[in-house]
Amino acid sequence: MFFKSHIALKALTAFAVCCFASAAAAHTGDGINSGFASGFWHPILGWDHVVAMVAVGLWGAFLGQPAIWVLPVVFPMVMAFGGALGILGVPLPAVETGIALSGVILGLLVATAARAPLWVASVIVGFFAIFHGHAHGTELPDVFNAYGYAVGFVIGTGLLHMAGIGLGFLTRSKPGLAFVRGMGGAIALIGAAFLFGFA
């Protein structure tokens, strides 16, 4: 009896706290007023960027050594090169198409567990990285601290790759392998949604 009333009291207290809680204001974008935060959240809050960068880590995990770390090393450096082109105002055609297509292609490579020589994989990943970087470079808000933006942008991107590699370790078990390949399919679909204007 005491046990039941104790739980009921806890539930009532929790309910009351929930009723009086103010609205959550996290991730509204209003608070992103520093260069670092802006750069950090820029790749993480855009699904078209997120899926491609996670796919890089996943595909690297599929390809094994040394691709598992070469691809996440190549991607930020080439992406920063694309970002530099954007900052310098060098035009690049079909940037949004390239970003959406990266989700489709990289997603399909993961879904089909495609094998490729290291240099081919690096060229594919590097090619798409330029589009992602260019978009970030041209969308840099003038009011933000440029140095902070650069550091935040690179760390945000790197953490997404780490997430991809971490998920890629699931491929060591059979159910995990199926899950990761399924994720590749989902990534390709998200990329297609951006490519055909559904997202």
Place this chain on the structure above:
Amino acid sequence: MLKRLFFLTLGGLLSAPQAHAHSYDEGLLAQIETGGMVVFTAPETLLPLLALGVLLSLWQPCGMTQGWPMFLAGQAAGIPAAVLLGDASVTVLLATGLTVAVLAALLPRHHTAVALLATFALGGLAVAVALDGHGIWELPPAFLLGVVVAINLTTAGAAVIAGVALSLSTAFWMRVVWRVAASWLAATMTLILAFTVTPG
């Protein structure tokens, strides 16, 4: 004994006068601090030096120690180089730092000549950037001492952290971690280089 030490410490803390650190305006220490802050507050100088520290530890277990004479020679050469390079010194430093970071990230092993050349070049360029806009003997020696101390502390700090981590774990992935760190430094420097050369 411990009790006595505790009360002595407590008494000392309670009777301590108000701290006046960093409140001096003139004097030797102020000049050293100003010189050091020129390096510590400039990301365009810090990032190449951090990349150099990582490369030196990836090159040899005691890479910093072995490269130090070359590093100091480079810093000496950087004093006249500041006059020769002028405003271009920041761009050259970032481009050289970027090259060093890319080499650290992509190459599995490093040649001695490359490591020592990078050490000499970055030591000189870091000093040149810190002294940019000033004549050779225009600034007081204490300011120069602050610059040199900050440059050496930054590089040695990065080299020690990377070196200790690499010696604690000889596993393959530990080298990968530092090469990934070098790639992040390279990416950041690429963007900062673009900001530096963009007019306005």
